Amino acid sequence: MxxxxxxxxxxxxxxxxxxxxxxxxxxxxxxxxxxxxxxxxxxxxxxxxxxxxxxxxxxxxxxxxxxVVTPTVELPAHVIIACGLPKQEKAEWIAQKATEMGVQQVIFYGADWSIAKWHSQKVAKKVARLTKVANGAAEQSHRLVRPTVTYVPNLAAVLATPNDLTLMAYEESAKRGEHSALTANLQRVVAGQTVLAIFGPEGGISPAEVTQAQTAHAILVGLGPRILRTETAPLYFLAAASTIWELQSPQRG
Missing domain, CATH: 2.40.240.20 (Hypothetical PUA domain-like; domain 1)
Structure with missing residues (x-):
């Protein structure tokens, strides 16, 4: 229907x-x-x-x-994904697919190593387009809420977003074989909390941004043993969160 x-x-x-x-x-x-x-x-x-x-x-x-009876279809915790500005049409892909997977807010930010740049005069138009994409995806996937899509100029603005837990997906953590931080931190999230997950652009996350995030108490996590593309990493994270919070939870049918 x-x-x-x-x-x-x-x-x-x-x-x-x-x-x-x-x-x-x-x-x-x-x-x-x-x-x-x-x-x-x-x-x-x-x-x-x-x-x-x-x-x-x-x-x-x-x-x-x-x-009618309102079903339980939203993730029990609120997830915000912050993505370093990607190239070409990848922002639309992320907005659409992340909406289908339960995200509450999508933030695109100008990362140190972002190849793509959004001129200030075009930001409002681009955000409006991405919001329309997210709205359509929310209807198609039978969500109860429509995610918000925003743009901020840098990581500092992302880190100022209120949340209960900040995670940064860092490929060097994966290269070093780290495989437990993501699971351990997602398992301690309780319903109603807000999780901010940060991802880099195609060029990756700069050392300065890693230091900046850690200073703000972000936890570095790997996303498995493989290196994921910038548009794939947020979806891997959302799938992992859904598995831990929904599919393995005895309280949720």
Whole structure:
């Protein structure tokens, strides 16, 4: 069943006029007819079934909402991934796939060794595009929340992000055979905490950035014995977090 997000809180039995973008996709692109039902998630992450009641002469679609049991689909802890600015279309790939895997926030930052550069005049447009990609991925993967996507100029701004645990994926840790820090730290995370995971760009993380992160109490972790591409590393991390927090947890079905 198709899923859409609404921008305001709703209640059982509410009749709402759909936002233009939702109306266009459901009614025009997917050709929904009166009586058809789609899923809608309100601003408070509650799930509803919405029956299409009518499409007015001026093109507005109206639905009646029926509250249904909201499933547990979000990661128990909030994950923020901070990615050194990658080249070409990799930022869209990361935003889309990380959303499907449960991320709460994606931060792109200008790393010391980033090859790609975002000019200040283009940042807002690029972030808007990435936000649209993440929103679409949240609908497709039946998330209850839409991740936020932001850009900051450097690692210092990333490290200022409030969190309960900061991890930095560092390839030298993997080369040295470190294989337990990631698992050990993820296992001590409790529901509701926020984990910030930092990844470098194609050029890697500079020694100065490693020192800067460690000074801010970030923990260096390896991501297995292989060296991962910049767009693969965040997904490996999210898969590992999901395995430890969800698939191995007896409290979560």
């Amino acid at each position: 198709q899923r859409y997000f609404l921008e305001t809180p709703q209640q059982d039995g509410d009749q709402v006029t759909l936002p233009a973008t939702v109306q266009h996709h459901w009614v025009v692109v997917l050709r929904a007819q009166v009586g058809d039902v789609a899923e809608f998630v309100d601003q408070t992450a509650h799930l509803f079934h919405g029956e299409l009641l009518r499409v007015t002469n001026d093109g507005h679609a109206e639905v009646r909402l029926t509250a």
